[in-house]
Amino acid sequence: MSELLIEGGTLVDGSGAPGRPGSVAIENGRMRILEPQETSDPTGARIDASGKVVAPGFIDLHSHSGLWVLAHPLHEPKVRQGVTTEVIGVDGLSYAPLPSAADLRALVEMNSGLDGAPDMALDWESLGEYLSRFEGRVAVNIGLLVGNSALRISRLGWDDVPADAAAVADMRAMLREAMQAGALGLSSGLDYPPGSYATTDELAELTAEAARAGGFYHTHVRYPLGDRYLDPFREAIEIGRRGPGPVHLTHFYHRQTHPGGPGPLLELVHDARAAGMDVTFDTYPYEWASTRLLIQLPGWIQAGGPAQLKERLADTASRQRLRAELLERGAAYTSPAGWSDVRLGYFARPHNMRWEGRTLAAVMADRQVDAVDAICDLLLEEDLRVNQVTAGPWSETLPRFIAHPVGMIGTDSTFVGDKPSPRTYGSFPRVLGEFVRERQLLGLEEAVRKMTSAPAARLGLPDRGLLRDGFAADVVVFDPATVRSNATYDEPRRFPDGIEHVIVNGVPVVKGGQHTGALPGQVIRNR
Ligand SMILES: [Zn+2]
Numbered sequence: 001m002s003e004l005l006i007e008g009g010t011l012v013d014g015s016g017a018p019g020r021p022g023s024v025a026i027e028n029g030r031m032r033i034l035e036p037q038e039t040s041d042p043t044g045a046r047i048d049a050s051g052k053v054v055a056p057g058f059i060d061l062h063s064h065s066g067l068w069v070l071a072h073p074l075h076e077p078k079v080r081q082g083v084t085t086e087v088i089g090v091d092g093l094s095y096a097p098l099p100s101a102a103d104l105r106a107l108v109e110m111n112s113g114l115d116g117a118p119d120m121a122l123d124w125e126s127l128g129e130y131l132s133r134f135e136g137r138v139a140v141n142i143g144l145l146v147g148n149s150a151l152r153i154s155r156l157g158w159d160d161v162p163a164d165a166a167a168v169a170d171m172r173a174m175l176r177e178a179m180q181a182g183a184l185g186l187s188s189g190l191d192y193p194p195g196s197y198a199t200t201d202e203l204a205e206l207t208a209e210a211a212r213a214g215g216f217y218h219t220h221v222r223y224p225l226g227d228r229y230l231d232p233f234r235e236a237i238e239i240g241r242r243g244p245g246p247v248h249l250t251h252f253y254h255r256q257t258h259p260g261g262p263g264p265l266l267e268l269v270h271d272a273r274a275a276g277m278d279v280t281f282d283t284y285p286y287e288w289a290s291t292r293l294l295i296q297l298p299g300w301i302q303a304g305g306p307a308q309l310k311e312r313l314a315d316t317a318s319r320q321r322l323r324a325e326l327l328e329r330g331a332a333y334t335s336p337a338g339w340s341d342v343r344l345g346y347f348a349r350p351h352n353m354r355w356e357g358r359t360l361a362a363v364m365a366d367r368q369v370d371a372v373d374a375i376c377d378l379l380l381e382e383d384l385r386v387n388q389v390t391a392g393p394w395s396e397t398l399p400r401f402i403a404h405p406v407g408m409i410g411t412d413s414t415f416v417g418d419k420p421s422p423r424t425y426g427s428f429p430r431v432l433g434e435f436v437r438e439r440q441l442l443g444l445e446e447a448v449r450k451m452t453s454a455p456a457a458r459l460g461l462p463d464r465g466l467l468r469d470g471f472a473a474d475v476v477v478f479d480p481a482t483v484r485s486n487a488t489y490d491e492p493r494r495f496p497d498g499i500e501h502v503i504v505n506g507v508p509v510v511k512g513g514q515h516t517g518a519l520p521g522q523v524i525r526n527r
Pocket residue numbers: 062064090091412
């Protein structure tokens with residue numbers, strides 16, 4: 001007896017083993033694998049998967065949906081890609097634990113250019129309460145990382161201050177409690193204040209605490225550090241060595257503007273693993289990065305939180321200081337095109353709507369101002385909520401990261417603005433269509449493994465990421481001959497082709513390529 005039977009397809013089970021014929025029967029939200037000669041007596045629906053691949057649902061190791069999915073629970077950009085589980089609380093920026101309601105509101109404002117500021121009540125008082133908001137109310141399963149910014153805000157506030165032994169002990173205690181309440185690990189985003197004020201030692205202490213509870217350290221590294229190439233990743237690995245604890249380098253890739261090639265970056269991972277460390281990474285398969293425009297500004301101007309930041313943005317002396325630093329350095333995290341590579345989005349004020357999808361260079365030319373005035377004015381006018389899309393991974397070297405055996409997929413999906421990075425709508429289908437089928441840079445089974453059992457192992461999920469008897473029935477059915485991304489830099493909000501059925505906890509969320517409206521997502525808790 002089964003509620004749903006997926007029959008006639010090729011099972012690519014997530015382990016990396018060759019695909020084989022078989023069926024998946026779903027009973028009480030769990031799966032049972034049937035050999036080709038076995039039959040089941042379905043009381044419910046059947047899916048004819050002839051000619052299709054049946055695989056575990058995809059697990060996304062980096063998503064900016066910590067607020068967004070609560071306001072937009074169908075989560076169509078992601079489920080239409082075959083994503084059944086995603087990780088939030090990334091980049092050090094989790095919306096719990098934050099015991100102070102004022103701090104929660106301030107973090108939402110500060111981070112609105114990245115995670116959005118959806119119209120919703122920000123009224124949870126604990127991490128457990130925050131997690132419960134997702135349970136059965138969103139389309140995908142949700143796992144939470146504890147951001148070190150949240151820990152720092154709660155214990156030390158928003159200033160650039162050192163954490164003494166007592167503060168570190170208190171942050172460890174908060175993290176321990178969060179892990180007991182179900183968090184899967186610790187995240188950092190060392191471009192984003194106040195988490196970026198943390199030292200190597202402080203992060204190592206927190207990593208040790210996460211590891212003690214079975215978690216790991218998920219890091220957006222300190223990109224401005226040292227040579228801005230290898231040193232940021234050396235620090236991340238050092239944090240794991242000192243902790244000790246497992247390290248996951250998120251959105252790990254090589255930029256065209258790096259002083260060396262991709263080899264030395266990947267060697268850092270190789271060497272750490274050869275020395276016995278547990279180091280893994282994820283990459284998104286697009287050339288376009290995206291984050292809040294605020295990332296262009298240095299840490300000092302952001303100290304104290306959003307209110308103080310806005311005062312400084314309006315202050316002539318602060319702008320002069322910015323000018324000295326910024327105009328010499330130029331745009332951060334862009335191609336050599338600099339400010340013309342900074343595409344803006346997510347405007348709320350009517351008079352700024354015309355800048356949606358246009359570049360900072362265009363704003364500068366139109367307003368006859370330099371980059372400092374353009375950025376400060378836009379951020380003030382929009383209460384900080386401006387998003388940017390810039391060049392990210394270099395297309396020439398991206399395949400080395402996508403195909404690397406230790407690598408996984410993290411979409412780094414951002415949902416704000418008319419034109420987000422195409423990674424938000426296309427990441428998993430692009431790997432399957434372009435990297436696997438068209439360019440044959442890796443095999444299908446290997447690609448599916450990197451999207452399923454590998455991230456499940458990283459997250460410590462005992463019953464997801466494989467097609468196995470008794471596992472949670474997170475399943476995707478796709479056509480290996482047609483699966484492809486349709487999202488591009490200019491037209492990023494286009495759904496992919498070839499992702500036909502997506503089942504979350506046994507419930508169809510995508511059926512024949514269309515969303516069913518179901519919201520069966522569960523919270524994935526550390527145990
Ligand atoms: Zn991110």
